[in-house]
Amino acid sequence: MDNSIRHKYKVILLLLAIFVSPVFSVSPVAANSSLPFKPGERLMFRARWLLFDAGIVSASVSDTVPCDGSTCVRLALHVWTTNAIAHIFRMDDIFESFWDTGSRLPKALIVRVRETHTVRDKDVEFYHSIGSATVVTNGGKPEKFALNPLAQDFFGASFFVRMLKLEPKETVLVPVFEDNKNYDAEMRVIKRERVAVMGGEVDAIMVEGKLKFEGAFQRSGSLYVWLTDDEFHVPVKMRKSFLFGTVTLDLAEASGVDLQIIREAKKQ
Numbered sequence: 477m478d479n480s481i482r483h484k485y486k487v488i489l490l491l492l493a494i495f496v497s498p499v500f501s502v503s504p505v506a507a508n509s510s511l512p513f514k515p516g517e518r519l520m521f522r523a524r525w526l527l528f529d530a531g532i533v534s535a536s537v538s539d540t541v542p543c544d545g546s547t548c549v550r551l552a553l554h555v556w557t558t559n560a561i562a563h564i565f566r567m568d569d570i571f572e573s574f575w576d577t578g579s580r581l582p583k584a585l586i587v588r589v590r591e592t593h594t595v596r597d598k599d600v601e602f603y604h605s606i607g608s609a610t611v612v613t614n615g616g617k618p619e620k621f622a623l624n625p626l627a628q629d630f631f632g633a634s635f636f637v638r639m640l641k642l643e644p645k646e647t648v649l650v651p652v653f654e655d656n657k658n659y660d661a662e663m664r665v666i667k668r669e670r671v672a673v674m675g676g677e678v679d680a681i682m683v684e685g686k687l688k689f690e691g692a693f694q695r696s697g698s699l700y701v702w703l704t705d706d707e708f709h710v711p712v713k714m715r716k717s718f719l720f721g722t723v724t725l726d727l728a729e730a731s732g733v734d735l736q737i738i739r740e741a742k743k744q
Contacts, residue, residue: 517732521725573632585629638709676737
């Protein structure tokens, strides 16, 4: 498969998480003391590309586990292609982030990639106290890499931003550790608006993320995301355009969250 086509479906994999990388103009510890999510939360998105149902993205807060004298919440992401797209490019990828609820920083990231042309396992341990990350790929020898202060893994970052107050016209730079490197992402809060969700509408905040990752992300411009305009900041919609079309993720199912969906009254 052509690399540009493969990158298109890689974007489906990462859309859910990259846009909500944390705003580190605010200390993680200084963010909201209460978490806007809890074990039992599950969000399921349907991905569309042009006229095709492209895949499913499932993000969940599974449970809490002890980690190094603290408590971590286990965050799970499962992404797979569906229908005709699955015949072109098979994807069945699983990610787990163990995220410290005290420091608001990752402790570990587990990656299990199962795709048409790629099978890859990666395990990352984060040591923020000494500024390093240890990465084991496909069961090989551990490798150490420099870790920027307060850097998040790409998926755990999506939950940190939900703790922050988001106001239009704010712009921030974000550190993220991905692909064994430290990157910066830029997030700009655009506006408040009402968007269609699950047969109704919700009041939302529109956010633009400019990504500076390698590969498809380096070339593909901005990503637009809509979060509920409340204390929970639940992601409900994502959209990213390319030369070969637009990929859209819409929230299709939700449990363990308080969505304030506005529904039109039925006519008598």
